[in-house]
Amino acid sequence: MTNELLMLWSDNAATSLVIWLIIAIIIFYLGRKQAHQVFQTTGKAIYSTMRLWGFTLARLEQRLTQRNREFLIASGARATEKAIEREFTRITNIVQRDLSKYPGLHRQIAESIEKIESDYQKSVDAAPLPPAWGEVVETIAALPTSGDPTVVKILSNIKKAVDESHQQTLKTFKKSSAKSHALLAGMQPRWRNIDEKLDQVNDKINGLETCSKNIDKQVENYQDILANKDSAVNALGSSALTQFFISGLVLVIAVMGGLINFQLIALPMSEMVGGSSYIGSMKTSDIAALVVILIEIAMGLFLFESLRITNLFPIISSMDDRMRRRMMIVTFTILTILATIEASLAYMRDLLALDREALQQSLINAGAAGGVVEAQFRWIPSMGQMVMGFILPFALAFIAIPLESFIHSLRVVLGLVAIGFLRACRVIVRIVGGFAKHLSQILVYLFDLLIMLPVSIEAAIKRRSERQSNDASKISDSSIV
């Protein structure tokens, strides 16, 4: 068909092609204006549509950014409120637990100081002085004897009396000093006691100071958040991203732990629910093992929820304390029972594996007696499996904490991803619009390039006619002049 059309004008393909080309150029030339309009209108239409799309996407992006910001502010404010509340609770605890004992402590310190003061007073009592007549007697005793034996005797008696008096005074003084020293030595433990008590007071005051500093910081942060400051929003955003990646990493680790747990109990589960039944495309025993693990995770979630560590279920956190405590006990009991079941299943798995190994051995060594040689330390992996079976459910229960962080941060991350996606779409839409606009212009020029021969002729004719009309007007002007 194409060939027939091509050879319509002549048997020579080239001649026919040239004729077709001439016809096409003529047709294109005749439809030049319309073609230009088509190209330009199409380009403009695409450009306008894309621009509209761009605006819509920008509006959507703005709205999403705003919502994300609002969410960040709200969640950040909530978290800061909680932190402040926690600090106040800590202060209350310190005040209630420690500072309530302060009057007693104060009394003890006051008593100690009073006692010290009284002991000090006692220790500074004046030492006994020698009798007042001592100086007179001493003066008399120091008089020259002049050789009179009576006088010498009298004086020596006086001297002796003076010496005795001195000795007695010294003895009394020593006794008084020893007593003072004993009193001062007795003050030492009381000083230490006071020192310790003051240290305790200091520690508590310091604790309060740290708490108040923390509160100051949190309040400052809270003010920034309420003031909708960019710095606060950026900090919250980066914090959410960090939370997302960290909790995601922990969740991946938890999933690995769950897989190990699954491997531990899937085989022995087939002893309980059968190894040949299927639900859909999955073995019933595998589903049962999976269900046990999921129940363990659910119990862990409820346990942490009732402990008020996480806050995923408002119904649980709003329960009264008695009910919450009951729920805590129930979930912990179920978790412990499941862990015990898992430990026994893990042991059973070991027995089954051993049995299967024995059968395989007997099948491989045809004719030989079945059974594998009992290894010396065979009990170690058995025990290891049992311990793992018991511990893993409790470890999986802790998934509640990263899960909560993940869910909280997921909202922010999804928002950021959506914003990024919208931004990319907006850029693409704008690029497509701009490209369509320029492309329509390029097509107009290309079209003119195709029909450049008739267009050039037209231009030449126009120029000539213009020149002729110019010449004619000049001649008419000169004739008028």
Place this chain on the structure above:
Amino acid sequence: MSQSKGNVKTRLMLSIMMTMGVLLAGCGEGKPNSRAVYLLLDTSGTYTQELAKAQAIMNYLLATLNSGDSIAIARIDSGSFSEKDIIAKATFDIRPSTANDQKRLFKHKVDEFVAQVKFGSRNTDITGGLIQASDFVNETNAGDKYVLIFSDLEEDLQKGHVRDFPIDVQGIQVVALNVTKLRSDNVDPRDYKKRLTHWQERVKQGGGEWRVVNDLERLDALIAMH
């Protein structure tokens, strides 16, 4: 406000769990079929010397089959269309430990049989055995049905036995194992080919699939692995 946020969280968690469930349900290639295997052992003439190889096949089958699968071993003798020729049969229990015990018992029975076989039967009724085998595997309602014929495929019927009619092996995979060459085959190898072609045609006419596995080192593709 907090109630609605809580609801959002709960919905998010539920949707995550549902997604996980859908993903788990979507994984896999559908429920695997249970398998039924019937092994026919030729006990005629000099073929009894090959029975040690049959034990290796049985061991492979026992190691491969799982809970819910069925297995039977029967001998081919002068009149094989009889339950008396079944040496051992078992449908493995859903509990793996019980299935292992059944396998041990099964192996014990077959080992005992192989030990006591000294003289081969006078005639070889392969067709009778094949009919008996197809009845057994059809009764199990298994998804994959196999009849393994451990024989030289040289049928030698007792006088008066009628076996020249089409056999119904619809949906059954018939596998000839260790088809040994007879002395006459060495004289004219076409006899061997004719024998194989004859059985292939009979099985295909009966709606079954036909395979020959002579190299017992390549048993891994004998039955479908689950």
